[in-house]
Structure formats: C-alpha cells, structure tokens
Amino acid sequence: MSLFNAVVSKTIMHVPGPVVGFFAKPYIAGETLEDSVNVTKDLNRQGIMATIDILGEFIKTLDEATFFKNHCLEIQKAINREGLDANLSLKPTQLGLELDKQACFDNIREIVALAASLKNFVRIDMEDVTTTDDTLDFFRRLREEFPGHVGTVLQAYLRRTSRDIDALSDGLLNFRLCKGIYNEPRLHAYKDPAVINNNYTYCLEKLFQKKAYVGIATHDEKLVFEALRLIDAARSG
Ligand SMILES: Cc1cc2nc3c(=O)[nH]c(=O)nc-3n(C[C@H](O)[C@H](O)[C@H](O)COP(=O)(O)OP(=O)(O)OC[C@H]3O[C@@H](n4cnc5c(N)ncnc54)[C@H](O)[C@@H]3O)c2cc1C
Structure with a gap:
C-alpha cells in the first residue's frame, strides 16, 4: 500500500x-x-x-x-x-x-x-x-x-459550490478549496479554466467573509496571487 x-x-x-x-x-x-x-x-x-x-x-x-x-x-x-x-x-x-x-x-x-x-x-x-x-x-x-x-x-469547478457554502454556514466552516480533479459533466461543472478561476476567487472571498478556515490548495500562480490579495484586503479592512 x-x-x-x-x-x-x-x-x-x-x-x-x-x-x-x-x-x-x-x-x-x-x-x-x-x-x-x-x-x-x-x-x-x-x-x-x-x-x-x-x-x-x-x-x-x-x-x-x-x-x-x-x-x-x-x-x-x-x-x-x-x-x-x-x-x-x-x-x-x-x-x-x-x-x-x-x-x-x-x-x-x-x-x-x-x-x-x-x-x-x-x-x-x-x-x-x-x-x-x-x-x-x-x-x-x-x-x-x-x-x-x-x-x-470544496471544488471550484462545481456550479453548486457557492450554494454549498451558504447552506453550510450555520456551523463551523473548515474547508480545503481546490479547483477539482475529476472529469465532471458540464451539467455540474464549469469547463472554462477562466470561469473556474473566477469561481475559485469568488468562493474564497465568500469563505473569508464568513470567517471560515480555508486551506488554499492550488499551484496556480494567478490564484495564489488572488488569495494573497484577498488576505491582505481582509487584514487591512
Ligand atoms: C493539497 C491538495 C489537495 C487536493 N485535494 C483535492 C480533493 O480533495 N478533491 C479534488 O477533486 N481535488 C483535489 N486536489 C486537486 C485540485 O483539485 C487540482 O486538480 C490540482 O491541484 C491542479 O489544479 P491547480 O489549482 O493546482 O492548478 P492547475 O490548473 O493544474 O495549474 C494552473 C497553472 O499552474 C501551473 N502549475 C501547476 N503546477 C505547478 C507547480 N507545482 N508550481 C508552479 N506552477 C504550477 C500550471 O503550469 C498552470 O499554468 C488537491 C490539490 C492539492 C494541492
């Protein structure tokens, strides 16, 4: 094993x-x-x-x-x-x-x-x-x-993820946020990489607003930059 x-x-x-x-x-x-x-x-x-x-x-x-x-x-x-x-x-x-x-x-x-x-x-x-x-x-x-x-x-490629964050907001929020690795049907998942990235940033911002603990699980430099920008904004705001 x-x-x-x-x-x-x-x-x-x-x-x-x-x-x-x-x-x-x-x-x-x-x-x-x-x-x-x-x-x-x-x-x-x-x-x-x-x-x-x-x-x-x-x-x-x-x-x-x-x-x-x-x-x-x-x-x-x-x-x-x-x-x-x-x-x-x-x-x-x-x-x-x-x-x-x-x-x-x-x-x-x-x-x-x-x-x-x-x-x-x-x-x-x-x-x-x-x-x-x-x-x-x-x-x-x-x-x-x-x-x-x-x-x-939570997987940013899923169309449902933002709604899942809202639905779970009545308790402690502790998530790893990733893009998602499975080949999902378009019915459930965004396919355009730019949209997946936008949804990642959108969900991350929402999680920060809700004071969630978030493990930012990505190698994507654009998303790492966006995460640092959001952390910086949250700290100074
Ligand atoms: C800690 C961790 C846990 C995960 N858990 C899950 C899970 O539970 N469920 C699930 O579905 N998926 C999970 N994943 C996988 C995740 O969903 C993505 O499929 C995977 O991380 C690839 O997407 P990415 O965000 O890293 O960027 P990608 O879309 O793979 O890459 C985006 C850009 O980043 C660049 N890049 C890629 N790798 C590197 C690197 N090492 N250094 C510098 N640049 C790089 C690429 O060249 C590309 O331009 C996990 C990933 C990590 C890191």
Missing part, C-alpha cells in the same frame, strides 16, 4: 503502475507508514505542515473498507506518537461509501473520534460529484459532534 501526501486522480487506476509512479512521484511520501512519518518529519523541519492520504479509492468489499479504516487509525496514532505537525486526509469511497453509506459514516466517525481524542484533525477529501451530497452530509454531522476536528473540501 502506498501512502500519499496529495490527491491522485481516480484515472490512475487504469494506468500501469510504473507510469503512475513516474507522474505521481512528487506527491508520494512512500510505500509504508514509516516512509510517510520520515517525509513528514523532513517537511516539518522545513516549517511545512503535512496532510497524509492513503492511495486506493476503488474497493469492492466492506472488509477492504475496514482495512483502510485501520490504516487511517494507525496514521492518526503515528502522528500523535511522533509529534508530527500533520493531519489525515481520507476518501469516503475508500471507506465504503459506494457499498454502504452507514458503514462508511461509522468508519469515518471512528477515525474522527480518535483524531478528536488526540486533539488532531481529519479532512474528508472530495471525490467525484456522485459523492458530494454524502460527503457534505458527513461533514455536517461530524462537525456537530467533533467541532474543530473535521473539515472537508
């Missing part, structure tokens, strides 16, 4: 392993928990906080979901034991979303409960649009039970 420190598209499941390895290498912390702990320590020494993700979204049985849940729990314990400046990101489909929604929620709840008891944090990754409603529902329920210990992800 490979441990990742960033998200890799579902499409890689159809690509030969060595090819995936070549392109994903910058994002892969290693093959084992120990690798991931060492890479995280190295990042922490450079003043960089990390999030640890496990690869493997396509599961076929609930036993596999339990397998991944147990690894998530191990990562949480390792973060605590090693004193890492890091948290865990997890994927609902890896924990059984497409097999049994309640079992998936129970798995995620167990992981978030452990994180809360260790004063850590879990980010629920956002996958394709068929999972958006359930993922936001899990976030809503878990933030009530474990306030400050759970967040999720």
Whole structure:
C-alpha cells in the first residue's frame, strides 16, 4: 500500500503502475507508514505542515473498507506518537461509501473520534460529484459532534459550490478549496479554466467573509496571487 501526501486522480487506476509512479512521484511520501512519518518529519523541519492520504479509492468489499479504516487509525496514532505537525486526509469511497453509506459514516466517525481524542484533525477529501451530497452530509454531522476536528473540501469547478457554502454556514466552516480533479459533466461543472478561476476567487472571498478556515490548495500562480490579495484586503479592512 502506498501512502500519499496529495490527491491522485481516480484515472490512475487504469494506468500501469510504473507510469503512475513516474507522474505521481512528487506527491508520494512512500510505500509504508514509516516512509510517510520520515517525509513528514523532513517537511516539518522545513516549517511545512503535512496532510497524509492513503492511495486506493476503488474497493469492492466492506472488509477492504475496514482495512483502510485501520490504516487511517494507525496514521492518526503515528502522528500523535511522533509529534508530527500533520493531519489525515481520507476518501469516503475508500471507506465504503459506494457499498454502504452507514458503514462508511461509522468508519469515518471512528477515525474522527480518535483524531478528536488526540486533539488532531481529519479532512474528508472530495471525490467525484456522485459523492458530494454524502460527503457534505458527513461533514455536517461530524462537525456537530467533533467541532474543530473535521473539515472537508470544496471544488471550484462545481456550479453548486457557492450554494454549498451558504447552506453550510450555520456551523463551523473548515474547508480545503481546490479547483477539482475529476472529469465532471458540464451539467455540474464549469469547463472554462477562466470561469473556474473566477469561481475559485469568488468562493474564497465568500469563505473569508464568513470567517471560515480555508486551506488554499492550488499551484496556480494567478490564484495564489488572488488569495494573497484577498488576505491582505481582509487584514487591512
Ligand atoms: C493539497 C491538495 C489537495 C487536493 N485535494 C483535492 C480533493 O480533495 N478533491 C479534488 O477533486 N481535488 C483535489 N486536489 C486537486 C485540485 O483539485 C487540482 O486538480 C490540482 O491541484 C491542479 O489544479 P491547480 O489549482 O493546482 O492548478 P492547475 O490548473 O493544474 O495549474 C494552473 C497553472 O499552474 C501551473 N502549475 C501547476 N503546477 C505547478 C507547480 N507545482 N508550481 C508552479 N506552477 C504550477 C500550471 O503550469 C498552470 O499554468 C488537491 C490539490 C492539492 C494541492
């Protein structure tokens, strides 16, 4: 099993392993928990906080979901034991979303409960649009039970994202904001890169106005500039 420190598209499941390895290498912390702990320590020494993700979204049985849940729990314990400046990101489909929604929620709840008891944090990754409603529902329920210990992800390419921010504004807002990595139908997603960027900035501004915690997850220099501009404006206004 490979441990990742960033998200890799579902499409890689159809690509030969060595090819995936070549392109994903910058994002892969290693093959084992120990690798991931060492890479995280190295990042922490450079003043960089990390999030640890496990690869493997396509599961076929609930036993596999339990397998991944147990690894998530191990990562949480390792973060605590090693004193890492890091948290865990997890994927609902890896924990059984497409097999049994309640079992998936129970798995995620167990992981978030452990994180809360260790004063850590879990980010629920956002996958394709068929999972958006359930993922936001899990976030809503878990933030009530474990306030400050759970967040999720919003995708700027989705037409619904601004409305989702409004709908979730009755509680603690903690999001990673990204463009979105899945090939979604035009019905759900903007396709024009300029519009996606405009929506990213629009949603980021809205989140700042609502005093949300936002992880600004982009490599796009134009968006990094816009984010810095908005932070500067918020500080001086
Ligand atoms: C921490 C993190 C977590 C994520 N989590 C999720 C998630 O939960 N769900 C999800 O759907 N997606 C997730 N993503 C993926 C995200 O949605 C985008 O698909 C991905 O980040 C690529 O978009 P971008 O904003 O980085 O810019 P792109 O559109 O890839 O690139 C825009 C511009 O930036 C330049 N650029 C690209 N990379 C670099 C670089 N390394 N340095 C300098 N310039 C560069 C390109 O040349 C291009 O001109 C995550 C990404 C990150 C970084």
